[in-house]
Amino acid sequence: MIRFEHVTITYPDAESPTLVDVSFEIPEGELCLVVGVTGSGKSTLLRAVNGLVPRFSGGVLAGSVVIDGRSTAELPPRDLAEVVGVVGQDPSAGFVTDYVEDELAYAMENLGIAPDVMRRRVEDILDLLGLHELRHRPLASLSGGQQQRVAIGAVLTAGPRILVLDEPTSALDPAAAEEVLAALTRLVHDLGITVLIAEHRLERVVQYADRIVMVPGDGRPILVGTPAEIFSQSSVAPPVVELGRVAGWSPLPLSVRDARRLAGPLREQLSSITTVEFGRPEPIRGDTVAVTEGLRALYGPITALHGVDLTFRTGEVVAIMGRNGAGKSTLLNHLVGLREPVTGTVRVMGSEPHRLSAREVVRVAGLVPQDSGVLLYHDSVAAECSASDRDAGLLAGTTRTVLDRIVPGINAATHPRDLSEGQRLGLALSIVLASEPPLVLLDEPTRGLDYGAKKRLVEVLARLALSGHSVVIATHDVEVVAAVADRCIVLAEGEVVADGPARDVVVHSPVFAPQIAKVLAPLSLMTVEEVELALAATGNGPL
Amino acid sequence: MTTPRLLHPGAWWIWAVALAACALRTTNPVLLSLIIAVAGWVVVARRADVPWSRSFASFLRLGAIVIVIRVIFQVLFGVRVSGTTLFTIPEVTLPGWAAGVSLGGPVTVESLMAALYQGLRLAAVLACFGAATSLCSPYRMLRALPSAFYEAGVAVTIAFTFAPQAIVASRQVREARRLRGRSDRGIRAWTGSALPVLEGALDRAVSLAASMDSRGYGRRGSESASARRRSMGLVLLGLVAVAVGSYGLLDPGAPGIFRLPALALGVVALVGALIAGGRSSNRTRYRPDPWAMPEWLVALCGVVAYFSFVLVSQAGDALQPSTNPLEVPAAPVVAVVGLLIAALPSFLAPAPPRLVASTTPVAVAA
Numbered sequence: 001m002i003r004f005e006h007v008t009i010t011y012p013d014a015e016s017p018t019l020v021d022v023s024f025e026i027p028e029g030e031l032c033l034v035v036g037v038t039g040s041g042k043s044t045l046l047r048a049v050n051g052l053v054p055r056f057s058g059g060v061l062a063g064s065v066v067i068d069g070r071s072t073a074e075l076p077p078r079d080l081a082e083v084v085g086v087v088g089q090d091p092s093a094g095f096v097t098d099y100v101e102d103e104l105a106y107a108m109e110n111l112g113i114a115p116d117v118m119r120r121r122v123e124d125i126l127d128l129l130g131l132h133e134l135r136h137r138p139l140a141s142l143s144g145g146q147q148q149r150v151a152i153g154a155v156l157t158a159g160p161r162i163l164v165l166d167e168p169t170s171a172l173d174p175a176a177a178e179e180v181l182a183a184l185t186r187l188v189h190d191l192g193i194t195v196l197i198a199e200h201r202l203e204r205v206v207q208y209a210d211r212i213v214m215v216p217g218d219g220r221p222i223l224v225g226t227p228a229e230i231f232s233q234s235s236v237a238p239p240v241v242e243l244g245r246v247a248g249w250s251p252l253p254l255s256v257r258d259a260r261r262l263a264g265p266l267r268e269q270l271s272s273i274t275t276v277e278f279g280r281p282e283p284i285r286g287d288t289v290a291v292t293e294g295l296r297a298l299y300g301p302i303t304a305l306h307g308v309d310l311t312f313r314t315g316e317v318v319a320i321m322g323r324n325g326a327g328k329s330t331l332l333n334h335l336v337g338l339r340e341p342v343t344g345t346v347r348v349m350g351s352e353p354h355r356l357s358a359r360e361v362v363r364v365a366g367l368v369p370q371d372s373g374v375l376l377y378h379d380s381v382a383a384e385c386s387a388s389d390r391d392a393g394l395l396a397g398t399t400r401t402v403l404d405r406i407v408p409g410i411n412a413a414t415h416p417r418d419l420s421e422g423q424r425l426g427l428a429l430s431i432v433l434a435s436e437p438p439l440v441l442l443d444e445p446t447r448g449l450d451y452g453a454k455k456r457l458v459e460v461l462a463r464l465a466l467s468g469h470s471v472v473i474a475t476h477d478v479e480v481v482a483a484v485a486d487r488c489i490v491l492a493e494g495e496v497v498a499d500g501p502a503r504d505v506v507v508h509s510p511v512f513a514p515q516i517a518k519v520l521a522p523l524s525l526m527t528v529e530e531v532e533l534a535l536a537a538t539g540n541g542p543l
Numbered sequence: 544m545t546t547p548r549l550l551h552p553g554a555w556w557i558w559a560v561a562l563a564a565c566a567l568r569t570t571n572p573v574l575l576s577l578i579i580a581v582a583g584w585v586v587v588a589r590r591a592d593v594p595w596s597r598s599f600a601s602f603l604r605l606g607a608i609v610i611v612i613r614v615i616f617q618v619l620f621g622v623r624v625s626g627t628t629l630f631t632i633p634e635v636t637l638p639g640w641a642a643g644v645s646l647g648g649p650v651t652v653e654s655l656m657a658a659l660y661q662g663l664r665l666a667a668v669l670a671c672f673g674a675a676t677s678l679c680s681p682y683r684m685l686r687a688l689p690s691a692f693y694e695a696g697v698a699v700t701i702a703f704t705f706a707p708q709a710i711v712a713s714r715q716v717r718e719a720r721r722l723r724g725r726s727d728r729g730i731r732a733w734t735g736s737a738l739p740v741l742e743g744a745l746d747r748a749v750s751l752a753a754s755m756d757s758r759g760y761g762r763r764g765s766e767s768a769s770a771r772r773r774s775m776g777l778v779l780l781g782l783v784a785v786a787v788g789s790y791g792l793l794d795p796g797a798p799g800i801f802r803l804p805a806l807a808l809g810v811v812a813l814v815g816a817l818i819a820g821g822r823s824s825n826r827t828r829y830r831p832d833p834w835a836m837p838e839w840l841v842a843l844c845g846v847v848a849y850f851s852f853v854l855v856s857q858a859g860d861a862l863q864p865s866t867n868p869l870e871v872p873a874a875p876v877v878a879v880v881g882l883l884i885a886a887l888p889s890f891l892a893p894a895p896p897r898l899v900a901s902t903t904p905v906a907v908a909a
Contacts, residue, residue: 056753081759093747094754097682098593105829109686110759112825122829136896140594155758338718362724374719377739391724431723 001162001194002026002049006063009044009053018044020219021063026196026211028161031188033209033227034198035236037450038421040217042198043089046164049196050077050084068161082111084162085155089170089448091147092139100142100150101135107158118157125153129183144324145176149183156187163187165197169204170447173323173476174511177204184208200450202238203479203515207255227254236451239479239515242528246535259519267520270534278525278533279503283486286314289438289470290335290365294344297330297494304330306494307344312470314438317461319485319502320474321512326491328474329370332441335472336367348439362392365439366432368425370447373416375428381419382412384427392435403430406460422453429460440464442473446480458484481506482514482526502526547896549591552679554838554892559675561845562885565852565878566667569862570660573874574882575667579603581886582667582674589888591895594711595680601710602673606666613662618650624867626653657866676706683832704748712743762826770819777816784809841888851881 003025010017018041026032034042047053051072054061065072068083077086085107088094097103104125108118126132129149134142139150148168155163165184169177185208187193199205206212212230214223223230231241231252240259244252247266253259290312297305305327312318320328333339334346337353346352349364356364369375378384385399403410407426416424425445433440442461446454454477461484465471475481481488481502488505490498490512498505506512507524517526525531559582566578583599590596618632634647681704716736720726725735755761788806791798855875856862864872 050757052753052757056749056756077753077757078759078762081757081762084757086754086757088750088754093750095682096751096755096758096760097686098591098595098680102686102829106686107758109827109829110762112762112827115827115829118827118829138591138593141592158759336722338721358721358726359724361721367722369719369722374715374743375723377716377719377742388723435724 001028001030001068002196003066004045004048004063005066007048007065008062009041009048009059010062011057011059014059016219019048019215020221022222023063024213024222024224026194026213028194029188029192030210031185031195031197031208032211032213033202033205034196034213034215035200035202035230035234036215037217037236038200038448038453040215042215043166045213045215046166046196046198047086048072049162049164050080050086051075052077052086078110081107081160082158083160084164085152085158085160086164087148087151087155087166087168089166091144091151094151095139095147095154098138098140100131100137100139103139103150103154104131104157106154111158121157121159125157128156128186129153130179143176144171145173145179148172148176148180152180152183160193162194162196165195167198167200167448169199169201171324171444171476173321173326174204174478176324177201177476181205181208200448201477201479202236203240206238206241207257228252239528240519243516243519243531246528246532256515256518259515263519266531267523269538270520270523270525270531273523273534273537275503275524277537278530280486283316283465285316286468288313290346290348292331292334292344292346295331295334295341295346296343297327297334297339298342299330304494305334308491308494308496310489310496310499312439312472314468314470315465316486317465317471317473317484318487318489319481320472320489320491321476321478321481321506322491324476327494328491329443330494331491332367332443332472332474335439335441336365337361338367359392362432362435362437364437365441366435366437367441368428368432368443368445370443372425372428372445375431376416376424379415380412381410381414381416381427384416384431385412388431388434394434399430399434402433403427406430406433407456420453421448422450422456425449425453425457426460433464438468438470440469440471442471442475444475445473446475446477454480455483478506478512478514479527481512482517483529547894549683549832549895550589550679550841550892551832551834551838552683553834554841555678556675556684557842558845558885558888559671559678561842561849562674563668563671564849565882565885566664566671568852568856569878570657570664571862571864571872571874571878572660572663573872574862574878575660575663577874577879577882578667579606579670581882582670584886585889585892586674586677588890589892589895590677591680592897593680595682596677598706598710599670599673599677602669602676603666605673606669609665609669610659610662613665614655614658617654617658620646621654621658623648624651624654624657626651626867626869629655653867653869656869660864660866704751705744708747708751709740709744712747713740715743716740774816774819777812777819781809781812781816784812837892840891844885844887844891848881848885851877851884 004022007019007022008017009019022045034045036042044053047057048061048065049067053059055076067080070080070083072080095103096106101122104122105118108121126135129152131149131153134146139147142150152163152168168180172180181204184195184197188195197205206227209227212225212227214230214234216222228251231237240253240256243259249262253262288311292308292310295305295308296303308331320331322328330339334341335348335353337356340354351364353361353365376384378387385403386396388399389396403426406429407423410419410423410427416427419427445457449457458480461471461473485502488498488500488502489496490505503524503526506514507517507526514526516528516531517524525534562578562582566575569575586599628649628651631649632647637646713736716739720736784805787801788803788809791801791805792803852862855878861873861875862878864870
């Protein structure tokens with residue numbers, strides 16, 4: 001169905017090709033997962049399937065990409081619309097209309113499908129993806145998960161045989177991600193559609209995949225194989241696979257279900273262990289940094305926050321979780337003074353952030369927004385650093401020192417756009433940290449990060465808390481919460497529904513529990529590191 | 544009163560273009576202010592719950608900037624007009640090649656008022672286009688475009704969505720500046736954010752174009768390559784001729800051939816391209832926007848307002864109040880009535896469908 005033959009893709013002005021001599025073939029009806037570290041060329045590979053690369057990106061594609069017997073060299077993306085549907089990383093950036101129904105019909109209108117057929121197909125897709133209640137809604141009013149499903153529906157109505165998705169669940173809360181993935185597996189199993197999907201959070205998708213395309217980056221050859229084959233030799237693996245390696249299981253489990261069936265003896269062995277032996281020590285909490293009292297916020301006509309009372313203290317890492325649209329970002333925006341409370345108060349270090357000048361705010365609270373790239377708009381890392389020193393009135397070189405502590409060894413002349421996702425986040429974080437605000441806020445920091453970059457971020461955050469910052473992250477990533485958070489707050493419809501030690505909040509939740517907790521329930525271990533510590537404490541080592 | 548629905552985009556554009564044409568015919572500050580008020584009134588009454596509908600305020604701000612720039616230019620470089628001198632700035636003698644441009648000199652009330660009126664006229668035109676974008680999103684206009692223009696696919700998409708995208712991007716850049724500890728006011732904030740805003744808006748427009756293309760936008764059935772090139776050429780010729788012609792009509796100094804003849808040539812070329820393109824396109828519509836009574840009425844309101852201005856301009860010079868000598872501008876009754884008619888769409892147009900707040904979980908993260 002999809003055939004790449006000796007494909008080499010070089011972007012204009014790039015020193016070396018992004019993909020080198022890539023050849024593989026994906027048969028019809030498979031769900032194929034594309035994995036690899038950030039910046040390895042996954043998106044390039046996906047966008048080459050219908051010719052968006054190089055037609056919309058510039059650059060040169062050598063070799064050939066053959067889709068359902070047609071070469072993308074001869075046909076532009078528009079003439080492949082009924083064969084390939086492409087859904088980008090940010091669904092809202094690809095919306096062409098304002099309302100759900102119009103968006104679903106758009107591709108069919110272009111293909112000239114008869115109006116009565118269109119009506120029928122729109123109804124089918126609405127049902128297939130569970131969108132019927134949203135049909136008359138403006139797209140801008142939908143939550144992230146709903147938007148993602150509409151984006152998938154909008155390419156499906158054209159009746160493509162291949163669906164290409166670039167990180168479809170990266171912006172979604174765990175439940176919404178399940179929703180989207182369930183819809184995708186249904187398409188593969190019921191309709192025989194070939195799905196090509198890139199994803200960093202392997203724990204979410206690996207169990208559904210028939211095949212994995214591993215893009216290692218740096219021009220090394222790609223690997224193609226079944227999940228079991230790939231994970232037996234790859235360093236990138238979801239937590240269940242890691243657990244399987246630690247416990248010495250064979251074959252390696254790919255889903256929580258597989259692992260749970262193998263985990264009986266391990267649970268038995270660890271049953272008498274207490275959290276003291278594997279958990280992180282309780283953080284040393286210091287002064288109160290920020291307080292919200294009765295905070296109420298509106299988002300258009302909707303109440304986004306509803307009487308929120310919270311206190312943040314130094315030394316702790318707090319995770320804020322909750323559905324898309326539960327009010328997480330709104331809360332962070334209030335803490336940094338981007339928005340003014342409707343009623344109630346926000347105080348950070350004793351003053352109300354929205355009344356402070358920009359320069360005063362950065363000394364008390366710093367926010368790294370969801371798309372950290374928006375903070376960067378100079379043409380080199382050095383320029384970013386010196387501008388940051390100037391803005392905040394710091395000694396020259398301060399930002400660069402912070403940057404070297406967080407991500408060492410970035411070339412000062414590099415354009416921020418050419419940094420990897422993790423490096424860019426590190427740069428944005430150093431700009432925010434340079435003025436040493438006691439309150440550090442991060443909105444969805446792990447979006448688009450691979451496991452290695454995530455691990456380094458977790459270390460940085462833990463160090464920040466130790467050095468007396470109050471760190472608050474809004475995130476959907478339960479594995480990161482398990483790895484770093486001391487305290488977890490769950491928001492729902494703008495209200496605080498849970499606030500307590502992270503372990504108590506996430507371990508027994510069917511939605512927020514990390515994979516290890518699900519495998520080992522009723523034990524309350526959350527990460528592979530904890531399992532290793534616990535095994536060491538029992539004195540037995542691995543089984 | 545009809546059931547809530549969205550009005551055909553064409554009707555709003557006819558109304559808005561007619562209103563803008565009114566603004567172009569006058570420098571009377573009373574009428575221009577009234578035009579801006581009418582546009583704002585209709586926008587508030589009939590905009591839908593979509594992101595673009597909030598862009599009107601940005602167009603008003605842009606208008607205010609235009610007025611300020613126009614006045615500053617008048618003070619610095621403007622043609623010197625005799626009258627009551629407010630203050631004098633030092634005159635600079637320019638070299639011979641810059642003849643006709645004056646720099647500095649006495650600044651009179653009369654010249655300032657003239658500049659103000661002209662700035663206000665541009666602001667009113669901007670308000671009319673702001674009203675059109677707020678009342679029907681550029682996306683809907685894009686879908687209603689005839690198929691011949693698809694050849695210019697990417698360019699058209701970028702042209703139509705660039706301004707609204709820039710407004711979204713500028714909000715993002717303003718927030719990012721604050722997060723970096725830079726002040727969000729003052730001239731440095733403006734110059735510092737111009738590039739990121741343009742970059743962001745262009746990125747968005749291009750990714751939108753990519754999404755449209757991969758969903759089949761711009762497909763031309765089984766047409767031959769030569770026919771494709773022919774209609775492409777016609778569109779290009781038509782657009783250029785229309786642009787030259789409309790510029791010529793606005794600039795009284797343009798040679799005759801660049802006025803009506805150029806416009807007519809452009810229209811003929813575009814119609815030709817439409818016919819040629821319409822034959823080969825096999826595009827269909829899902830739920831075509833109906834063109835019913837409300838559409839006729841809204842379009843008519845705009846056209847009536849325009850003709851009221853034509854009537855007034857033939858009767859006298861009330862549309863161009865004198866600034867030298869300076870006089871209090873009169874408000875010609877016929878033009879005012881015409882503009883009041885142009886305000887009628889605020890209830891002649893059907894109300895847009897409204898959301899019920901309680902059933903709307905909004906993406907707060909957006």
